[in-house]
Amino acid sequence: MNNSLAAALRAGLAAPICLTWELTYACNLSCSHCLSDSGAKAPGELTTGEALSLIDAFAEMGIFYVNVGGGEPMMRRDFFQIIEHAAARRVGVKFSTNGTFLDAAAAKRLAGMDYVDVQVSIDGHDAATNDAVRGEGSFAKAVSALTNLGAAGFVNPKISVVATRHNVAHLDELEALAGSFGATLRVTRLRPSGRGTHSYAALRPTELQNRELFGWLSSRPEVLTGDSFFHLSPLGDPLPGLNMCGAGRVVCLVDPVGDVYACPFTIHPDFRAGNVRETPFSRIWKTSGLFATLRAEPGPSSCSSCGAYSSCQGGCMAAKFHTGTDLADPDPECVMGRAREARGTVVSIRPRRSSVATR
Amino acid sequence: MANVRLSLNPRISIRPESFGALCYNFATRDLFLIKSPLALRLAELARDGIDRGEAEKALGAQPAQFTRLVDALVNKQLLLVGEAPLGPDHE
Numbered sequence: 001m002n003n004s005l006a007a008a009l010r011a012g013l014a015a016p017i018c019l020t021w022e023l024t025y026a027c028n029l030s031c032s033h034c035l036s037d038s039g040a041k042a043p044g045e046l047t048t049g050e051a052l053s054l055i056d057a058f059a060e061m062g063i064f065y066v067n068v069g070g071g072e073p074m075m076r077r078d079f080f081q082i083i084e085h086a087a088a089r090r091v092g093v094k095f096s097t098n099g100t101f102l103d104a105a106a107a108k109r110l111a112g113m114d115y116v117d118v119q120v121s122i123d124g125h126d127a128a129t130n131d132a133v134r135g136e137g138s139f140a141k142a143v144s145a146l147t148n149l150g151a152a153g154f155v156n157p158k159i160s161v162v163a164t165r166h167n168v169a170h171l172d173e174l175e176a177l178a179g180s181f182g183a184t185l186r187v188t189r190l191r192p193s194g195r196g197t198h199s200y201a202a203l204r205p206t207e208l209q210n211r212e213l214f215g216w217l218s219s220r221p222e223v224l225t226g227d228s229f230f231h232l233s234p235l236g237d238p239l240p241g242l243n244m245c246g247a248g249r250v251v252c253l254v255d256p257v258g259d260v261y262a263c264p265f266t267i268h269p270d271f272r273a274g275n276v277r278e279t280p281f282s283r284i285w286k287t288s289g290l291f292a293t294l295r296a297e298p299g300p301s302s303c304s305s306c307g308a309y310s311s312c313q314g315g316c317m318a319a320k321f322h323t324g325t326d327l328a329d330p331d332p333e334c335v336m337g338r339a340r341e342a343r344g345t346v347v348s349i350r351p352r353r354s355s356v357a358t359r
Numbered sequence: 360m361a362n363v364r365l366s367l368n369p370r371i372s373i374r375p376e377s378f379g380a381l382c383y384n385f386a387t388r389d390l391f392l393i394k395s396p397l398a399l400r401l402a403e404l405a406r407d408g409i410d411r412g413e414a415e416k417a418l419g420a421q422p423a424q425f426t427r428l429v430d431a432l433v434n435k436q437l438l439l440v441g442e443a444p445l446g447p448d449h450e
Contacts, residue, residue: 005392008378015374017381017390062374064383064390090372092385115385 009242012249012295015061015285018094020253020264023051023082024071029098030195031123031134033162033203035265036255037194038071045256048078050277054254055086057281065092065115069264071256074101080109087115096121096160098138099145107145107152119160119186120145125173129166133203146181158224160186164203168213175223186224187217189231192322192332193265197345200323210333211235231315231331234308245317248273248294252285260284262294265318268346301328308336322346365401365429366408366439373402373437384436391435398428405438 026041027034046054058066066086073079074097083093094117102110102120110116120142124130127139142159149157159178161167167174171187178185192200205213214232217223217239227241242250247263254260258276261267273288285291303314315331323332324346330338367373370386379394380402393399397418404414415425432438 005378005394008376011377013381014376017383062372064372064374064381090385092383092388117388 006244009246009250010244010295010297012291015063015282016252017063017246017250018065018067019058019063019251020067020069021054022070022253022255022264023068023073023079024076024256026075027070027072027098028075028100029072029135029138031121031138032199033123033133033164033190033194033196035191035193035196036069036071036267041071041075042256046258046276048081050258051078051082052085054258054276054281055082055089055091057276058086058091059089061282061285063091065094067094067096067264069096072098072100074106080106083116084113087113090115093117094119097145098134099142100138102145102148104148104151107148107154110149111152111154117156117158118149118154119158120149120183121160121162122174122177123162123164124167125170125177129170132166133162133164133199146183150181155182157181157183158186159183160188162190163187163205163213164190165205165209166203168205168209171213171216175220184222184224186226187213188226189228189316189319191265191316191318192345193318194267197322197347200345204333207333207335210335214239228316231312231319231333232335233311234335238311244313247271247317248288248291252291254281260288262290263318265316266321268321270321299328302326302340303328303330303338306330306336306338363411363441364408365405365411365414367402367405368436368439371437382435382437387436389436393437395428398432401428401432402437411440 022036024041024045025036025038027038030039073095083095086093092115096119099120110118122130122142123133130139146157161174175185190196190203210232214235217225218236221240225239225241229239230243233243252260252262253264255267260273260276262271273290274284301314303309315334317327319331320327322345324344325332329340332339370384372383374381379392380399382391382393397420400418401414404417418425429438433440
């Protein structure tokens with residue numbers, strides 16, 4: 001990517017390239033690294049009408065696609081209504097699921113849709129490794145979902161893996177698992193967000209594993225990474241992608257109650273740009289003071305003097321924030337060995353949970 | 360060559376940006392940029408389908424330059440050659 005283009009992207013776009021939209025905080029699983037601390041539905045989640053209007057707003061802005069997540073998005077009764085409206089408005093959908101509710105009928109319905117990608121989350125090459133993070137029986141559910149997609153003729157699903165200390169050694173097996181379902185592998189970085197603030201220390205890849213991971217990904221440009229490993233870029237040639245922090249510049253997050261945050265990993269009042277019930281989404285994107293700050297040229301930091309700064313740009317803002325690292329200091333996984341000891345974790349704060357369990 | 364039609368790939372969305380335009384191909388999930396104003400004008404001309412010769416004349420480009428431009432946009436799958444544009448009912 002040339003410098004003028006990189007500068008244009010850092011200065012922010014007229015609309016996001018894509019955004020993450022957590023449809024609900026309801027989830028039947030309780031993964032130990034859940035970035036949105038999901039479980040129970042939040043009070044006041046967007047109604048069907050509000051959700052459909054929001055899609056209209058995305059379409060009018062020319063947003064190419066939304067990453068639909070949660071929670072488990074299929075726990076919304078209007079899930080198909082929402083994604084079918086998006087497809088009708090030419091807003092692509094990349095939908096992340098744990099697979100529990102992806103039965104034969106759902107797979108068939110998805111296979112008949114245009115503009116929809118499905119990402120089934122799996123965090124280990126076998127049930128033992130996966131279920132240790134995602135819960136008992138979750139590997140079997142994900143495999144069942146992928147089997148249903150295959151039987152329905154859904155082309156090229158994705159298997160989405162969060163890289164942890166326990167699965168980096170098994171990337172070849174994960175690649176083979178994806179291959180067995182005709183799926184593309186997607187590997188993304190573990191962030192210390194949501195419940196991940198508590199599990200990060202135990203799950204984060206070691207320094208050596210990060211080097212192995214980068215080497216493995218470098219030789220496989222077809223593996224998707226969600227642009228999440230730019231903090232490792234000083235280890236070699238950058239991986240395919242924009243290789244920059246897109247928070248508030250090219251991406252953002254809309255949560256189930258309509259709060260807009262800078263990125264999926266910063267669900268915290270410090271990174272809240274507004275709420276779509278109070279302000280139209282396009283106005284939040286264009287006029288948020290928080291986003292203006294994120295788009296401004298960064299001031300001097302303790303990384304400025306490092307030769308690798310142009311490559312990693314100091315790393316991931318969310319990883320720093322939630323580990324209590326100063327945002328002007330290096331990423332906690334800095335490959336140049338410059339990470340500083342953190343002051344302590346900052347836990348994400350999301351809307352108070354309903355005491356009533358969802359179905 | 361005069362009767363070849365150029366049309367915009369209906370599977371690609373083009374969004375204006377300060378540096379030109381961002382494009383997204385819904386078929387391949389490929390995201391790419393157009394920075395050349397000439398390429399953007401050609402894409403606009405092809406929106407409803409246009410004769411290749413007419414497009415060349417309208418852009419006022421040199422033949423070699425125009426050929427390179429068309430080739431580049433065809434290579435990006437942004438332009439379709441020799442096919443009528445499909446309306447939304449045909450997608």
